[in-house]
Amino acid sequence: MALCLGTFGAAQAQSPTVPRPSALDAELFYQLLVSEVEQRRGEPGTAIQVMTEAARKQRDDRLFRRAVDMAIxxxxxxxxxxxxxxxxxSLPRSVAAAEMQAQVLMALGRPAEAQEPVRALIELTPAAQRNATIASLPRLVVRGSQAKAAAQVLADVLKPWREAKATQASAQLASARIWWIAGDAARSLDAAHEAQQNDPAAEGVAMLGLEMMEQEPRGEALVQSYLKTSQPDARVRLAYARRLTAAQRYREALAGARDATGADPQLAAGWLMQGALLLELGQPLDAQAALERYLAIRQAPPPPAAQAPARPAPPQGETAPDDEPEADDDDQHGPQAEAVQELSQAYLMLAQAAEQQKDFRAAQGWLEKLGDTHASAGVLQRRASLLARQGKLAEARALLQSLPEGTPEAVRSKVMAETRLLRDMQQWQAAYDLLVQANARLANDPDLLYEQALLAERLRRFDEMEGLLRRVIAIKPDQQHAYNALGYSLADRGLRLAEARELVAKALTLAPGDPFITDSMGWVEFRSGNRAAALKLLHEAYDRRPDVEIAAHLGEVLWADGQQDAARQVWRAGRDRDAGNEVLTETLARLKVRL
Known part of the structure; x- marks a missing residue:
């Protein structure tokens, strides 16, 4: 039987270092030498046997571990x-022996046999470290056919520890994590709710809820319950805001980021997130204020070491929120590199905020602060946008065309950047021509084909648009945007509404809750004469993301429903964000509405 521990034992298995017991006599030295030589010669059987015999004679954990590592x-x-x-x-009281035996048996898919060493591991661990050991048990569950059997074994072992006051919190949380890893969301949630009832302020339960949110919406309730306690950690608030951002729930995410900085005004990441969200929501002035607050915190001198507040350790059995990177010896990935990257991101967003306010001099000033990163793709794109907005489109395109093309990904990125620039400048035909050339170079690239389809629609080449979108779906069946774009286009033109509904419904199964796809379904309902259903969906989409085009649709349905004042209010909010938005302008002109 082959053995592969995966994450377990990997660190030990990678290191052939011979342990050095204190009593290294001639016989032991010879045994260790023979064992290592045989291992290198490709004779592991002899090597393991000799090392095990040496370990047995010496009664040494390190030698036994090396024997097991050799076998692994x-x-x-x-x-x-x-x-x-x-x-x-040989060493019945060895915690390391019980731990390693449990790991190996679980990795081999023999969870029933692992029950005794797991129980021994907990019992042999000193009381002061027992909660930490219990908290580490979920790592024993290996995803696969035996995962639920392994989870059941661990749950059985943990039963008395879930009832003991000293270990109750860690055991309940460990049980919740174990069942989550094993793929049993219902049992995981039951255990998590039990843990939260016993300790509502337990950060570990909230962090598990955050992990669940992407696949199991009910996990969000764990986070929300924790955030209602008296002093929730600001980092948990921020992690929750990140999850909401990923789900495109921008307004809620913004509220969460504001709560985080309200609880900890020096939480720089919270201000950076607010800046990004406010830009996304079309509020450049507020975004600028948040980003400048971020800069003030990041660029302030650190407090003296004696006065620096210590970060409290998490309660026993819990893990700290993973919002701040751990130290890393590699400068390319360590805290210093991450801080530089965040600062560059802030300068770019400040440039974008200034550009949206048509303060091009300020935007250029923020870009100049980037220093050595002036040639990066993000900075070049921002500079190109500035040039284009100042009437220098040819110069802007030349700047983007200077980007390298070393790989197909680089070519795609370069084309997309120039296409985006041309779309922003409403140069539809030029953008379309660019994509035609790109798709000739990169055949069957779903992203470029999708962009060409959108521009074909803009140029009213509807048959071509439909053909391109169906090609995208054939190449990439999980591309929700292609289903959505085709369904919306059909509905907007009042064509094949049943098919339009099916296409948008398919998109929603691939991206549940996406506000733009929800908006499309609302538009399908409106075109189908289902005004009440349309309003419900459009309100939901607008509440999640107050985009100008969603505002245009919501306003039109409200207007058709006789709610003219509410429609005007929504339209005004959209106009305040982007007075030149084409969809909003066309809607108001068609309905002959003056704001």
């Missing part, structure tokens, strides 16, 4: 289990 390297399951059995027999 050789994928020799039987010899690994044999060495572990001898280790447990």
């Amino acid at each position: 390297e050789a994928r020799a399951a039987d010899q690994a289990l044999g060495a572990l059995k001898e280790w447990r027999r």
Whole structure:
């Protein structure tokens, strides 16, 4: 039987370092030497046997661990289990032996046999470290056919510890995590709610809820319950805001980020997130204020070490919110590099905010602060946008055309950047021509084909648009935007409404809750004469993302429903964000409405 521990034992297996017991006599030295030589010669059987014998004589955890590591390297399951059995027999009080045996048995898909070493691991751990050991047990569950059996074994072992006051919190949370990893959301939620009832302020339960949110919407209730406690951690608030942002629930995310900075005004990441969200929501002036607050915090001198507030350790059995990166020796990925990246992001967003306010000099000033990153793709795109808005479109395009094309991904990125620029300048034909050329170079690229389809529609080449979108769907069946675009286009033209509904419904199954797709379904309902259903969907979409085009649709349905004052209010809000939006302008002109 082959043995592969995956994440378990990997660190040990990668290191062939020979342990150095204190009593290194000639016989032991010879045994260790022979064992390592045999291992390197490709004779793991002899190597493991000799190392195990040396460990048994010395009664040394390190030598036993090396014997097991050798077996793991050789994928020799039987010899690994044999060495572990001898280790447990020789050192029955060894925590390391019980832990390793549990890991190996779980990795081999033999959870029933792992029950005894897991129980021994908890019992042998000193009381002061027991909660930490219990909290680590979910890592024993290996996803796959045996995951639920492994979870049941661990749940059975944890039962008495869930009832003991000293370990109750960690055991309940561990049980919740174990069932989540095993794929049993219902049991995981039951255990998590039990843990939260016993300790509503437990951060670990909230963090599990955050992990669940992407796949299990009911996990959000765990987070919301935690946030209602007296002093929720600002980092948990921010992590929740990030989840909401990923789900395009921008207004809620903004409220969460504001709550986070309200609880901790020095939380720089909270101000950075607010800046990004406010830009997304079309509020550049407020975005600028939030980003300048971020800069003030980041650029302020750090407090003296003696006065720096210590971050409190999480309660036993919980893990700290993972919002701040751990130290890393690699400068390319460590905290310093991340801080530089965040600062660059802030300068770019400030440039964007200034550009949206038509303050091009200020926008250029923010870009100049980027220093050595002036040639990066993001900065070049921002500079190109500034040039275009000042009537220098040819110069702007030349700037983007200077981007490198080393890989197909680089070519795609370059084309998309220039296409976006041309779309912003309403140069529809030029953007279309650019994509035709790009699709000749990169055949069957779904992203470029999709963009060409949108421009074909803009140029009223509807048959071509439909053909391109169906090509995208054939190439990439999970591309929700293609289904949505085709369904919306049919509905907007009042054609094949049943098919339009099916297409948009398919898009919603691929991206549940997406505000733009929800908007499309609302428009399908409106075109189908279902005004009440349309209003419900459009309100939902607008509440999640007050986009100008969604505002145009919602306003039109409100107007048709006789709610003229409400329609005007929505339209005015949209106009305040983007007075030149084409959809809003066309809607008001067609309905002969003056605001």
